[in-house]
Amino acid sequence: MFLMALYLVYSLCVLTARPRASLPAERPLHFTFLIPALNEAAVIGATVRNLRAVAPDARVVVIDDASEDGTAGEVNLLARQDPAVILLRRRLPHARTGKGEALNWGVAQLLRRQLLPAAPLEEQVLVIFDADGRLDAGLLPEARRAFADPHVMAAQARIRVRQSGVTAPGWRGLLGRLMLLQQDLEFYVVRHIQLLRERVHTVGLGGNGQFMRLSYLAGRLEGGLSPWPPVLLEDFASGLEIRLTNPLYRLVFLESGVSQQGLTDLRRFLRQRARWTQGNLQCTPALRRIWRTPMPLGARLDLTYFLAQPWLSLLTLALLLYYPARAVDHMVSGTVNWPLTLELMVLNLSFPLLWVRLYSRENGLGLRRATFAALGMPIYLLIMTCSVPLAFRNFWRGQHGWAKTARHAEA
Structure with a gap:
């Protein structure tokens, strides 16, 4: 019942959240897109061209992490045609040590080799972008308004998943x-x-659409600290470090966003979610710093709740195994409390159905597709829950290797 109450209260708070009423005026900023890439030949060219078309004043830097395909060649061809495109290459045995390591190395190279615009560091922002990302036209103007506040050190863009890439027939499709x-x-x-x-x-x-002020990154590197910690959830950990570094530093959310490919293969999806959960577990030691660093109680509770997610998911999985067996036992013995059972069922279904309703309204889904979304949600939640034991197994075994997400070419 405690988990149910916590879920209901949190869901109500989330549903009532609204975007900021207003933002400051735009501030002149210089943007540099930083794309870590490992075997991304199928998508990297289209992504670089998209960024150059939508953000012609920005630079695009691709970090090739010792790819074995034509990633470097594709970017090199674009760089010869466009001086705003830059290729940085990592080589084995120092490459392929994780996305965070690639980003730390890339920022250090940009600063050391003076490959960034000739402007104060406070007026420069790096945008971490995935190799399959697509940029909304309104994102950079919104970022300029957000970073007009000098205390804003980072921002995260809204992410959407493109509905493409399904080619398998039948039930797999x-x-x-x-x-x-x-x-x-x-x-x-x-x-x-x-x-x-x-x-x-x-x-x-x-990891996609992550904005960070360059002055903060440079200060971390100058102090011998890595902006992106060596964990599998390096993006969340980087924001957590910002929050713990200075009580005045702020992180904001940008309504304009980026789109990216989704995963359609079940095995790859489970591997991705297990990696995210495992990265969350690696961040657990930060709890002590969270409760010792000056910040509002709401911030402490929010970060604690996020870091507790793997354990809550593991408990949820155990309850999913326990309660059906208990329900069968009560049905056999004829001791089912039907009013309470129906009440709990309604509470469990109300919020997922409400989310489907709101999502369908925003995206203009018809009745057939909205029904497909509603019926598919329990299946999807069950699939995600199944990734939790895999994450704990890898964590306890000390298997912290970087399992890269595969991309597919798009028209």
């Missing part, structure tokens, strides 16, 4: 379409969570 729709629905819910977290300045940073 149906499962692939369900997973794409549910991933976009999940990020829709995340958007509301981010709006709530912005009130206490604990917005979570993600």
Whole structure:
């Protein structure tokens, strides 16, 4: 009952979260997109061209992490045609040590080799972008307004999942379409969570559409500290470090966003989610710093709740195994409390159905597709829950290797 109450209260708070009423006027800023890439030949060219078209005043830097395909060649060709495109290459045995390490190395190279615009560091912002990302036209103007506040050190853009990439026929294709729709629905819910977290300045940073002020990054590196810690959830950990470095530093959420590919293969999806959960577990030692660093109580509770998610998910999985067996036992013995059972069922279904309703209204889904989303949500949640034991197994075994997400070419 405690978990149910916690879930209901948190869901109500998330549903009531609203975007900021207003933002300051735009401030002149210089943007540099930083794209870590490992075997991304299928998508990197289209992504670089998209960024140059939508943000012609920005620079695009690709960190090739010792790719074995034509990633470096594709970027090198674009760099010869466009001086605003820069290729940085890591080489084995120092490459492929994780996305965070690639980003730390890339920023150090940009500063050391003076590859950034000739402007004060406070007026420069790095944008971490995935190799399959697409940029909304309104994102950079919104970022200029957000970073007009000198205390804003980082921002996270809204993420959407493109509904493409399903080619398998039959039930595999149906499962692939369900997973794409549910991933976009999940990020829709995340958007509301981010709006709530912005009130206490604990917005979570993600790997795609992550904005960071260059003066902060340079200060970390100059002090011998890595902006991105060596964990599998390096994006969230980087934002957590900002929040713990200075009580005045702020993290904000940007309504304009980026789109990215979704995963349609079940095995790859489980591996990705297990990696995220494992990275969350690696961040658990930060709890002591969270409760010792000056910050509002709401911020402490929010960060604690986030870091407790793997354990709550493990408990949820155990309850999913326990309660059906208990229900069968009560049905056999004829001792089912039907009023209470129906009440709990209604409470459990109300919020997921409400999210589907809101998502369908925003995206103009018809009745058939909205029904598909509603019926697919329990399946999707069950799939995500199944990744939790895999994450704990890898964590306890000390298997912290970087499992890269595969991309597919798009028309």
